[in-house]
Amino acid sequence: MWMWIILGLTLVALPPFLYFVARRSEEDTLRDWELVLTHKGNERLEAVRSYTNAELALLDWTYERAREAEHLGRSQEALRLLDTGCRLIEAYCPSWTRSLAAMSVLSRMVSAMANVRPLRPQAFSLRELAQLARLNEFVHQFLLTTSERFRLRLYILARAFGTLLRVVVRSTAPVRARVAEPNWETVEAARRDVHTLSDESIETFRVLLSSLEAEKQASARSL
Amino acid sequence: MAPWEKAIIAIEIGLAAAVLAGLLVKGHWRSCYTFVLYLASFVIFEGAILAWPGRFFRLDFWLVKEATEALLKLAVAFEIAVRVFERLPSARVTFALAFLTGLVAIAIAMAPTVGADAATVARVGLPRLLYGTALIFVGLLGVCLWYHVPLYAIHKAVLIGFVPYLVAFTVVLQALQTFGWDVRAPANYLNTVAFISLLAFWTRAAWRRFSPSDVSPIVLSFLQPWVRTRRA
Numbered sequence: 001m002w003m004w005i006i007l008g009l010t011l012v013a014l015p016p017f018l019y020f021v022a023r024r025s026e027e028d029t030l031r032d033w034e035l036v037l038t039h040k041g042n043e044r045l046e047a048v049r050s051y052t053n054a055e056l057a058l059l060d061w062t063y064e065r066a067r068e069a070e071h072l073g074r075s076q077e078a079l080r081l082l083d084t085g086c087r088l089i090e091a092y093c094p095s096w097t098r099s100l101a102a103m104s105v106l107s108r109m110v111s112a113m114a115n116v117r118p119l120r121p122q123a124f125s126l127r128e129l130a131q132l133a134r135l136n137e138f139v140h141q142f143l144l145t146t147s148e149r150f151r152l153r154l155y156i157l158a159r160a161f162g163t164l165l166r167v168v169v170r171s172t173a174p175v176r177a178r179v180a181e182p183n184w185e186t187v188e189a190a191r192r193d194v195h196t197l198s199d200e201s202i203e204t205f206r207v208l209l210s211s212l213e214a215e216k217q218a219s220a221r222s223l
Numbered sequence: 224m225a226p227w228e229k230a231i232i233a234i235e236i237g238l239a240a241a242v243l244a245g246l247l248v249k250g251h252w253r254s255c256y257t258f259v260l261y262l263a264s265f266v267i268f269e270g271a272i273l274a275w276p277g278r279f280f281r282l283d284f285w286l287v288k289e290a291t292e293a294l295l296k297l298a299v300a301f302e303i304a305v306r307v308f309e310r311l312p313s314a315r316v317t318f319a320l321a322f323l324t325g326l327v328a329i330a331i332a333m334a335p336t337v338g339a340d341a342a343t344v345a346r347v348g349l350p351r352l353l354y355g356t357a358l359i360f361v362g363l364l365g366v367c368l369w370y371h372v373p374l375y376a377i378h379k380a381v382l383i384g385f386v387p388y389l390v391a392f393t394v395v396l397q398a399l400q401t402f403g404w405d406v407r408a409p410a411n412y413l414n415t416v417a418f419i420s421l422l423a424f425w426t427r428a429a430w431r432r433f434s435p436s437d438v439s440p441i442v443l444s445f446l447q448p449w450v451r452t453r454r455a
Contacts, residue, residue, distance in 0.1 A: 003350065003351075003354075003397055004397065004401070006354070007354075007390070007393065007394055007397060010354075010357075010390055011390070011394075014361075014386065014387065014390060017361070017364075018383055018386060018387065020368075021364050021368065021379075021382075021383055022379075022383055024368070026373045026374055026375075026376070026379065027436060027438065029371060029372070029373040030373045030436065030438040030442055030443070030446065031438055031442075032371060033371075033373065033438075033442045033445075033446060034438065034439050034442050037439070037441050037442050037445050038439050038441055038442065105371050106371070108313070108369055108370050108371060109311070109313075109370060109371060110313070
């Protein structure tokens with residue numbers, strides 16, 4: 001009887017598993033390894049830095065113009081600029097969430113990950129993100145391997161981007177509906193935290209690339 | 224042996240020979256020697272049954288054939304793992320643990336049939352061996368997915384072909400054990416359809432034209448050195 005139960009479970013689980021394997025593009029998988037085995041990794045890191053700097057500069061500029069307009073009493077213009085800034089954050093956060101997920105996959109290729117430190121709660125202005133950083137600090141102590149700690153950091157960063165997005169949407173919804181004044185403190189905190197999260201994500205990517213490089217050299221030496 | 228049984232064996236031998244020919248003509252045989260051995264052993268064993276049914280169409284010979292092929296299937300999994308994880312130590316260790324666990328599980332599951340008669344081994348031991356082998360193939364695919372390891376086209380075809388076939392074969396043998404010879408006809412039909420489908424799938428994979436990859440040669444020589452000359 002137990003053999004039939006095992007076979008039944010197998011017949012349920014196997015088709016989606018095989019479908020997933022069959023659908024995976026081996027060419028794309030090979031291309032992902034270019035990041036590890038060629039100079040493309042460093043090129044990608046520079047591209048990410050440039051993209052992040054450009055996005056954050058645009059965000060800062062929009063925020064500063066909005067504050068100026070608010071000081072000068074042009075509240076309609078301030079709201080419009082604030083709305084634009086929030087939309088920039090809304091577009092920016094998911095791209096980092098996707099990149100962090102890709103980093104998580106790449107991190108499995110590394111047997112000896114370089115050491116990473118947990119996120120610091122003091123570095124964040126928003127209470128929700130500081131709590132996530134505290135969670136990172138706490139769980140970090142219980143994990144034994146650097147790979148687990150690295151993946152925890154990726155997970156916390158991805159959650160932090162999601163939380164930040166929710167905070168921004170929640171705090172600007174009344175403004176968009178024209179039913180309340182903007183909470184400038186929250187917006188300013190979100191702006192600072194976008195910078196912190198971006199810096200931490202870039203640092204994470206750098207750690208991953210250096211670990212991958214070390215892995216490649218170790219493999220070459222073992223041959 | 225009935226004429227239709229002879230016809231089915233002839234079709235299976237023909238398809239297996241077509242897979243072998245495809246592997247040899249396209250040069251894919253270098254990517255997995257044990258798979259070529261597996262196909263060759265199948266052609267030889269089935270050819271013997273077809274040519275001399277009076278002598279070889281027997282349960283004990285069939286068990287010898289299945290045992291040899293089961294060992295070769297395990298060897299196929301091992302060889303593919305050695306090749307794809309050659310330069311990836313983490314993935315290699317993970318699969319080695321999974322492979323050893325699978326072998327131990329198969330040994331424990333088959334232990335009660337040691338010393339039993341051929342019919343008991345066929346009814347009880349063989350489904351467990353086939354299922355264990357299928358799990359080892361699933362484990363290999365799982366490790367490749369987890370570590371994001373690319374699979375060479377032939378390896379992928381072998382792995383994703385073997386898994387459903389071995390599960391189907393296990394279901395067939397388990398049905399014979401549970402319901403007896405009353406279900407022999409549908410069980411035989413299911414097994415024949417599954418195996419012919421598997422061989423047809425492999426024939427297509429073996430004869431498929433290989434399109435040159437635009438991935439960096441550094442990556443290809445690192446991950447798939449045995450196809451370097453054909454892909455460069």
